[in-house]
Amino acid sequence: MIDIVKAQVSIIAMPLKQPFSTHLGTVREREAIIIELWDREGEVGYGETVAFSSPWYTEETVKTAYHIQKDFILPVVLQKKFAHPSEFTREFSSLRGNPMAKSGIETALWDLYAKKQGKSLSTILGGERNEVRAGAVVATQDVTDALKQIEQFSEQGFERMKLKISPANDVEFIKAIRREFPDVPLMADANSAYTLDDVDRLRALDEFDLLMIEQPLGTTDIVEHAILQKQINTPICLDESITNVHDVKSAIQLGSCQIINIKVGRVGGLTNAKQIHDLCQENQLQVWCGGMIEFGISKAHNLALASLPAFTLPGDLSPSTHYWEEDILDRPIEMEKGKITVPTLPGIGFSLNERRVEEVRLHKEIITSHMT
Ligand SMILES: O=C(O)CCC(=O)c1ccccc1C(=O)O
Ligand SMILES: [Mg+2]
Known part of the structure; x- marks a missing residue:
C-alpha cells in the first residue's frame, strides 16, 4: 500500500541557456513545481509539474496547477491509501481537466511505488x-x-x-x-x-x-x-x-x-x-x-x-x-x-540536489496528513 503522510511542493525558476522561440512567443525563464511525497516508512517519490508560467501551449499555468494540487489533489492523496499508482487516475476522474497538475503528483506516486518494489520505473x-x-x-x-x-x-x-x-x-x-x-x-x-x-x-x-x-x-x-x-x-x-x-x-x-x-x-x-x-x-x-x-x-x-x-x-x-x-x-x-x-536504479534512478533546489526555489510548502 502507498500511504503518503507528507508532501512538499516547491516552485522553482531557472533561466534557459538560450531563448526558446515559437510563433506563440518566447520562453526565457522556466518555472516548474517540484513534488516530493513521503510515505509512512520515509521513502520519497519525486514528480515535476510541467505547466508553464503562462497558458501558451495548453490552458494550465504554474498557478492553476498549484491551486489544483494544493486544494483538490493533495488533501485526498494524504488521506487515501493506494494499492497501485494507477488508482490515482480513477480516483481523480471526477476532477475535470488539469492533466499537468494531476501528472505532477501521479508521477511521484509511480516513482515511490517503483522504489518500494526495488525496481526501476522503466x-x-x-x-x-x-x-x-x-x-x-x-x-x-x-x-x-x-x-x-x-x-x-x-x-x-x-x-x-x-x-x-x-x-x-x-x-x-x-x-x-x-x-x-x-x-x-x-x-x-x-x-x-x-x-x-x-x-x-x-x-x-x-x-x-x-x-x-x-x-x-x-x-x-x-x-x-x-x-x-x-x-x-x-x-x-x-x-x-x-x-x-x-x-x-x-x-x-x-x-x-x-x-x-x-x-x-x-x-x-x-x-x-x-x-x-x-x-x-x-x-x-x-x-x-x-x-x-x-x-x-x-x-x-x-x-x-x-x-x-x-x-x-x-x-x-x-x-x-x-x-x-x-x-x-x-x-x-x-x-x-x-x-x-535508461536508469536501472530503483524508481526514476535520481534524487534531488537539495543545494541546487534551494538556489532556484521561489516558494515551498509542506502539507502533512494530519493537516488535511
Ligand atoms: O523539451 C523540448 O526539448 C522542447 C519540446 C517542444 O517542442 C515543446 C516545448 C514546450 C511546449 C511545447 C513543445 C511542443 O512540442 O510543441
Ligand atoms: Mg509539439
Whole structure:
C-alpha cells in the first residue's frame, strides 16, 4: 500500500541557456513545481509539474496547477491509501481537466511505488530498452541561428532535429536548412499555426523529406487533420490534440495522424501515457516522447516511459545541460553519441540536489496528513 503522510511542493525558476522561440512567443525563464511525497516508512517519490508560467501551449499555468494540487489533489492523496499508482487516475476522474497538475503528483506516486518494489520505473512500466534516442528542437525564427544550432546539435550527436515553423517561417526557412543539411533527419512542429486554407502551403513541404509534421492544425482538432493527411505526403504527428486515450481512438478511426507525440503531463500522468502507448502499439502507430523544456525529474520520468517498445522514434529527449547551466538532480542526465541511458536504479534512478533546489526555489510548502 502507498500511504503518503507528507508532501512538499516547491516552485522553482531557472533561466534557459538560450531563448526558446515559437510563433506563440518566447520562453526565457522556466518555472516548474517540484513534488516530493513521503510515505509512512520515509521513502520519497519525486514528480515535476510541467505547466508553464503562462497558458501558451495548453490552458494550465504554474498557478492553476498549484491551486489544483494544493486544494483538490493533495488533501485526498494524504488521506487515501493506494494499492497501485494507477488508482490515482480513477480516483481523480471526477476532477475535470488539469492533466499537468494531476501528472505532477501521479508521477511521484509511480516513482515511490517503483522504489518500494526495488525496481526501476522503466521495469515497472514494462520498458524494454536500456537506452533511448535523443532529439533536439531548433526553437528560433532566425535562419542563421537555426543553421548554427543544427551544426552544433549534429556535432553533439542528436539523432533528429525539430524545426518550429509557422506560415511566416516555413518553405524558405526549411529550404535554406535543407541546402546546408541535405541528409539530417528533420521534422517540423507547427504548434497549430495553420488552417485547412493552408493546404497548398503544407503540401509544398512534401519535397523536404520531413520525418513528420507535428500539430499543423487546431489544438483540439481531430477531424481536419484527417482531411489534411489525405492531401499531403508528410506524415502528421499529433501533439496538443491528444489529451487522452479516447482522442487516440478517434484519431485512429479517422486517420488523423500516423504518429503520436506522448507527453506525460499533457495526458495526465504515466497511467494514461502507458495506455496510449499500448493502444498505439496494437494499431501500428509510431510514438515518441515529447518534451516540455523540463528539469531533471520530468526528464527521468520520460526516460522510463521512452524505454517502452513502441517508442521507436527519437523523442524531445536531451541531456541536463541542453537547457540548464545546472539541473536539479544529484547527477546530470548525460547523452552519449545521441543516446541516453535508461536508469536501472530503483524508481526514476535520481534524487534531488537539495543545494541546487534551494538556489532556484521561489516558494515551498509542506502539507502533512494530519493537516488535511
Ligand atoms: O523539451 C523540448 O526539448 C522542447 C519540446 C517542444 O517542442 C515543446 C516545448 C514546450 C511546449 C511545447 C513543445 C511542443 O512540442 O510543441
Ligand atoms: Mg509539439
